[in-house]
Amino acid sequence: MEQAVFADGILTNARILTNWPAMPWATELVWHGGRITHVGGPGSSNGAAGPGTLTVDLRGRLVLPGLCDSHMHFTNWSLSLQEADLFEVPSLAAMLDRLRSAAANLNEGSWLLGRGWNQAIWPEGRFPTRHDLDSACGHRPTLLYAKSGHAAVASSSALSQAGLHAGAVAPAGGFVELDDDNEPTGLLLENPAIGLVEQVCPVPSASAMEAACLQGQARLHAWGVTSVHDFDGRQGFEAFQRLDRAGQLRLRTVNHVSQDQFPHALDFGLTGPMRGPWLTVGxxxxxxxxxxxxxxxxxxxxxxxxxxxxxxxxxxxxxxxxxxxxxxxxxxxxxxxxxxxxxxxxxxxxxxxxxxxxxxxxxxxxxxxxxxxxxxxxxxxxxxxxxxxxxxxxxxxxxxxxxxxxxxxxxxxxxxxxxxxxxxxxxxxxxxxxxxxxxxxxxxxxxxxxxxxxxxxxxxxxxxxxxxxxxxDRMTALRAYTVEAAFLEGLERTIGTLAPGMRADLTIPDRDILACPSDDLLDTQALLTVSGGEVVHRHTAA
The missing domain is CATH 3.20.20.140 (Metal-dependent hydrolases)
Structure with missing residues (x-):
């Protein structure tokens, strides 16, 4: 006698937005082995539950396909959670105060890294300089990224370690600002210039990178995000591969090839997207x-x-x-x-x-x-x-x-x-x-x-x-975070839609985001997030 195969998970009494043209809305959903096996109406999943099946009566709550961030720098963002937070600091003076506090908590000789400053909102009305950073951080090497990521400011110590002295010139596509004495001000524009200092910054260890990625992954799951299109290059891709081999990667990632890595990809024989369950080369x-x-x-x-x-x-x-x-x-x-x-x-x-x-x-x-x-x-x-x-x-x-x-x-x-x-x-x-x-x-x-x-x-x-x-409108926005994001990377047959055969990636928000007041959207959290059929986030209220 064949052994009965039961579902890993069943959602009932739900309002399921599927993105599936054959059945745009459903009330029940079943998954097994990481894929959706059934989507249907009331009572259609009867008999699918077994002793180990997760069964959830949602009492009319909304269910969405797992959300996708179609452009982010995942490892940089994950690491930034451990750096000095300079977002929305209202003035240059306030930023320097924050740097003094951050520097006091670091070991002697450690680099101070931060991100998020925006000179456009400051009453001082100018870019920061190395002299500003030196006044707050002394001789500590410091590198602070602007909110845009396309500008940074470095301290005198950081510039010196990078070999940026009088008359310094950036590679093509970058700019090192010089003062009236032909000395660097500390302001660096675009990656070719910023990279001159980055190349002497300490590189996070593999274990530190993985820990940061796991922290970032958990935070995204808490918002209902189950996939990302990542633009962080080799360091992030290596971390994702290590996490995947360890069975810890539960965020579907599309990693893109940077211009400097492109010749190596061609030499290796890349001839189009390489798609795996969790990792895709875009x-x-x-x-x-x-x-x-x-x-x-x-x-x-x-x-x-x-x-x-x-x-x-x-x-x-x-x-x-x-x-x-x-x-x-x-x-x-x-x-x-x-x-x-x-x-x-x-x-x-x-x-x-x-x-x-x-x-x-x-x-x-x-x-x-x-x-x-x-x-x-x-x-x-x-x-x-x-x-x-x-x-x-x-x-x-x-x-x-x-x-x-x-x-x-x-x-x-x-x-x-x-x-x-x-x-x-x-x-x-x-x-x-x-x-x-x-x-x-x-x-x-x-x-x-x-x-x-x-x-x-x-x-x-x-x-x-x-x-x-x-x-x-909200439905258009949701499609842009789900099926349209999947389409851009040729993944629309596996994610972005809740239909039989698709990956079991879904999220249940804590409110009806299609009907709630607009400003209530800002406080939305996921009650439950499932990635690959595995519950990766459960809110305490769920």
Whole structure:
């Protein structure tokens, strides 16, 4: 006699948003062996329960597919939880006070690392310098990242260890600011310059990296996040592999190939995405420009009040075309960071030519799911080009609300097409939501609130929100955090939808996020999160 096979888990009396066209809503769901085996109506799961089955009567609560952050720097964010927190410090003076307290708790000679400062909100109205850091931290080597991640400031000790002295010059795509005496001020713009100091920073041990990742994983699970698209490169990918081998990775991760690692990936023989249950190798990641915070995003017209500042180009069009075309010829899609309107136009021009080459080779857009990361401000005539070319976007709604004052100050009327989510969607662009953590919080409920209200948590700028025509509805936002995020990486047949055969990744929020007052979204937590059929988070109230 065959032994009965019982379910690992059953949800009943629920309101299940499935994203499954054949059954958009259901009341019961069953999973076994890490996959969903049944989705149906009342009583349809009768007989599936056994002695060890987790059975939950949800009494009408909402169930969602597990959420995905489509753009974050997971290991950097996880490590930042242990660094000096400089987010929202209201002034340079307040930041220096915080640094003094942080430095007092460190061992002699240890580096002080921090993240989150934003000179745009300070009354001092300027970037910090090495002299500021020296006044607070003395001779301690210190490196502090701006909120955007595209600028940093280093102390005199850190600069000295990095060999940055009078007349220092950054590699192409970066900038080391010098004072009137030709000495570094400590301000470093873009990764090529910041990396000069990073290369002498102590590297976290493997065990420290894994511990940080496990802490970050648990925090994401508590928000209902079960997958991420990660852009942290080799160090993070190595940590994920170690956790996967140890059976501790319960966050599905797509890791992208940085420009410096791309030649090695080709030499190794990478010919397209490599997909496993928990780890996927995705596309090539490139940078077209900088960011709004340090005013290095590449613009078609200069920044307001800075007639000579058009931002910075990191990878120019000619080199980008060579790289994207080469990647496509090897079966690899590209993900290109573009903030400014000129950068986005240049990236679209590159993709237009690559799409032409792909057509000649018989390659369809569905086979190369190229994407633009951020797409923060666009020229009006470029908005329709994304859908026309089949170029997807990974955007961060919280950037819209957190950056709106800087947009108004530096981009002025161009802000009409900044974070233009509704305009892009109206043309048929495929769009996924994320956070860009650690630039912003990866809490998806804060991101969803920003997408549907265009307001900050304190209500700024008012009831209607900032450029309210770009708001999206809650169902659209949820799709951007689930099935659309899966589509961008070719994973829509395994995650993002609650249907038979799909991975059993789901979350149960503590409120009806489709009907609750908008501001209540900000406090949402997951009562229960399941990843791969395993309960990875259970709230005390569950």
């Amino acid at each position: 596309g090539l990641k490139l940078f077209a420009d900088g960011a709004l915070g340090p005013r290095t995003a590449a613009m078609a017209e200069p920044y307001a009040g800075e007639p000579d500042n058009y931002g910075m180009t990191v990878v120019d069009k000619e080199e980008m075309l060579e790289l994207v075309a080469l990647a496509s010829s090897r079966g690899i899609a590209s993900c290109v960071h573009a903030i400014g309107d000129r950068a986005n136009r240049d990236v679209l021009d590159v993709f237009q030519e690559v799409r032409r080459q792909e057509r000649e080779a018989g390659v369809t857009p569905d086979e190369r799911r190229h994407r633009v990361e951020h797409a923060q401000v666009l020229l009006e005539q470029d908005i329709s080009r994304f859908a026309h070319l089949g170029i997807n976007v990974a955007v961060q709604p919280i950037h819209a609300t957190q950056d709106m004052a800087m947009v108004d100050q530096y981009w002025g009327a161009r802000g009409r097409y900044a974070y233009a989510f509704k305009s892009l969607l109206s043309h048929g662009t495929r769009m996924a939501f994320g956070s860009d953590a650690p630039v912003e919080t990866p809490n998806p409920w804060v991101g969803l609130h920003a997408a549907v209200t265009r307001r900050r948590a304190d209500g700024t700028p008012g009831p209607d929100g900032w450029y309210p025509a770009q708001k999206v």
